[in-house]
Amino acid sequence: MHRNRLLPSVAAVLLTASMPAPASADGGAGGASTGYSGGAGGTGYGGAAGQNGPGAGAGGGGGGGAGGGTGGAGGGWSGATSPGGAGGSSSGSNGQDAPNARALIGGGGGGGGGNGNGAGTATVANSGTMTGGSGGRGGNGGDESGGGGGGAGGYGAIVTGTAASSNSGTIQAGAGGAGGAGRASTGHGGNGGDGGIGVLFTNSSATVVTFTNTGTVSGGDAGAAGGADVSSQHGSNGAAGVGIVGKNLTVINSGTIAGGTNVGGGSANAVTFTGGNNTLQLRAGSTVTGNVVDQTGNGTFQLGGSSSSSLAVSTIGAAAQYQGFSTFQSVGSGTWTLTGTNNSTMSWAVNSGSLLVNGSMTGTNFTVNSGGLLSGSGTIGSTTVNSGGTVQPGDTYVTLNIVGAFTQGSGSTYAPSVNAAGQSDRINVTGTATIQTGATVSVQAASGSYARNTTYTILTATGGVTGTYSRVTSNLAFLTPSLSYDTDNVYLTLLSSGTSFRSGARTGNQFAVGAVLDRQNAGATGDFATVLNALYALDTVQGPKALDAISGQPIANFGTTNAAMSSAVMNTIGNTLASFHGGMSGGSHVAMANGGADGSCDFTCDADPQKYGAWISGVGGMGSVLGNTNSATLTYSMGGTAVGADYAFSQQFKLGIGASYVGGTQWVNGFSGNSTSDAVSGFLYASYDPGKLYVDGMAGYTYANNRSNRSIVIPGLAPRIAIGSTVANQFMAQLETGYKVDLIPALAATPFARLQGSTTSQNGFTESGADSLNLAVAGQTTNSLRTTLGADFSASIAHMDFDVRLGWEHENADTGRPMTASFAGAPGNAFTVYGATPQRDSAVVGFAFKTVIAEATELYARYDGEISVGSNNNAFTLGLRMTW
Known part of the structure; x- marks a missing residue:
C-alpha cells in the first residue's frame, strides 16, 4: 500500500522556473487502498478530468481539475464505482461517497470549479466581481477503500492577450475541495484540491503585459486533506492558489493582492513571475499578502504613484516578502519613505518623485536622476546625484549619512533647509565628496527673524571635499547666500549685503x-x-x-483718475454744446432759443424767442488702465452732478456757465486699501454755429481733494494703515469743430476734430499711521493733451434723436505717472515709482439719445467710451434741459 499524489501541486509547479506550460491548480489525488494508488487529480486551467480509481480494486477517485473538470470515479473490488462529482461552470459538484460503509468502493473525486471568465479572454477590465468556482469535496470511501480527491478551485480570471488589463473590483479564485475520508486499515484519505489562481496571464511572447490593480485580487484557499482510520494514512492538504501568475508582466498595485490561505495558516505567493522581464510597482494604498517572487532573479521593483506612502526595507531580500529583484527604482510624483534596516547590497535609482530614507541601508548605492529627489535622515551607501536630480536631507534640519563616496554631478542641486536659529540640514560623508562644475546649492530657508550674518555647515566629508558649487540661490528675498570651503566642509552664509x-x-x-x-x-x-x-x-x-x-504706487495714479474725472465733465458739457447745433444728441426738436419745434425758425419767427436755457446732468463712469511688468492695473469709478445755464446772443452764438461735483474711487490690483477724490469744478462754455459748420469750446477749473488709504502688510509685523490727504488744482479746456453733411432726410454725418487738454498739479503731503513707513510725497503734475478725429452720425425719428460717435483719439502729452517720495524712517532718501501708464491711442465710441418730454423740456442720455488694448474709460450722462 502507498499514498501517492501523481502530479505536483501548483506550489511545486510555480517553484520550477523552466515550467513548460502555464501554472495550474490541480485536483487532489484519490486515496489509495491495498495494492492500488488513487486516481490522479485533473490538471490544467482548461479543466482536465480527474482519473478514475483502478476498477479492479478499491482505489480512491481522482480529483477534478480547475476549470470545471469532472472528478474521477472511485474504484471497487467487485467492479462497482462511486461516480466522481461533475465539474462546474461555477462550483464543482461533490464526489459520491461509497454506497455504504461496508461497500469496498473508493469515494468519487470532487468536480473542479469553473474559471471566472471561462477559458480566458484577451484582456480583463473588471470593475465588478469575477469569481472562480470552488472545487467539490471528494467522496468518502467504503470499507478498506480510499477517499476521493478534492476538486481544484477555479481561477478568478485568465488573460490570454498582450494588451493592458485592469481591475478596480474584485477577482477571487475558488477554494480547493476537501479530500474524502479513507476507511479501515487500508483506506487512505483523499488529497485536498488546490486553490485556484487569482489571475493567470498565459502570454508566451516577449511583449510585456501591464496589469493595473486598484481593487482586490485573491488566490483560492487550499482544500483540506481527507482523514483515515489510520493516522498515517491521512491525505495531503492542497496548495493555496497564487494571487497573480505570469511572465513578461508589469503589475501596478494600489489595491490588494493576496495569495490564498493554506490549511493550518500561511498563504501562497501574492505574485509569482515565472520568466521574462517583470516589474512590480507599488503605489499608495497597496496591500500585499504573501510573497512576491520573480523566479528569474532579475525583476524590477518600483515605488510609484502620485501620493505618499512608506515601505519597510526589511521586506526586501531573498528570504523576505519581495524576492528575486535586482533593480530598485523610485518613479511617479509622490513621496515614498523607506524605514527600518536592510544593509544588504542593492542599487536604487530615484528617477522621479521623492524618496525619503529614514532607515539604515548601508549596502545600498543610490543614484538620483533628473526629476528625482533624495532626502531623509537615514544612513545609506555611496550616492551620486546626476543632472536634474536633487538631494535634500529634509525640512526639519536633519543629517543624511553616506557610508562611502558622494558625487554631486553637474546640473544637480543640493537643497538644504535652514532656519533663523542657525539650524540646517547636513550631509555627512565617510568617504570623499566630489562636487562637479555646474552643481547648485538652493537654500530652503524657513520663516523667522534672521540675523544679518549667519553661517551653517551643510556638508562634511571625512575623505575631503573636492570641487566647488558653481551657484548658490536662496528663497529669502533679501539675505544674500554665499558658500565657503575648507578641506572637509562646505559652509553656507546668509548675509545682508549692500545690494x-x-x-x-x-x-x-x-x-x-x-x-x-x-x-x-x-x-x-x-x-x-x-x-x-x-x-x-x-x-x-x-x-x-x-x-x-x-512703495506707495497707488498714489502715483491720482493724476490719471483726476484726468478721467475732468474728461467726464467735459463730455457732459459737450453734450450741451451739441444740442445747439444738432451734433451728438443735439437733434433739432428743442434747439435753444428757437420758437419752432423743428428748429428751422430764426429769431424773427417768434416775437418772444427762447434765449435762455438751463440743464442738470448726472455724471458717472468707470475705467481701468492696464498695468505692465512694473506697475499694477488701475481701476476707478466716479459719480456726480453737473449743472449749467446759457444764453443765446443770436441764432449762431451761445454762451453758458456751469459747475459740477464728481467723486471718484480708485483701486490698484495687488494692493490693499483704496484712494478717493472729490472734485468741484466751474466752467464756461460757448458755441458758434453759422450753418452746417460749428465750433464749440469750454474752459474750466477744478479743485480736488485727494485722499489715500494704504494697507501695508509685511509678514512678521502687525498690519499698518498709511493715511494721506492733499489737494490738486486742475485747469481744463476743450475745442471742437465739425461740419454737418445731410445724407438722406432725417440722417446726417458730421466729421469732427477735437482738442482736449488738462493740467493737474497735486500738492505734496505726508502720510500718518504707518510709523517709519509713512511717505513724504512730493508734489506732482499730470498733463493731458488729446486730439480726436471722427464723425457723428445722427438720425431723427418722430420726437426722438439718436446719435453715434466713432473716432480715434491720441494722447500727445507724457503718459508716465511718476511719484517721488521718501520714507519717514529714511528722510532725504527719495525714490520714484510709477503708476499704470495710459495707452496713447484709443478708439472713441459714443451713443446718445434725446427726446422731448414736455414743452421746452428734453430728456437726454449719453455714453462716451475710450477703448484701447487692455484699458478703457467709460462715461455716462443722464440729464434734463429746459429753455425759455
Missing part, C-alpha cells in the same frame, strides 16, 4: 524702493530697523510683494 534689497527686487518700482533700503540699511534705527529685520525673513514671493506694499 540685498535691490537684489530681491523684480520690477523697476521695487528696485527703486530697494535702493533706498540698501542705502539706509547700515544706519537704520528704531521702527525702520525693525521693518528691515522683518524683511530679511521674507522669501522670494513675499519679498517683492512687501517692496510693492511700502
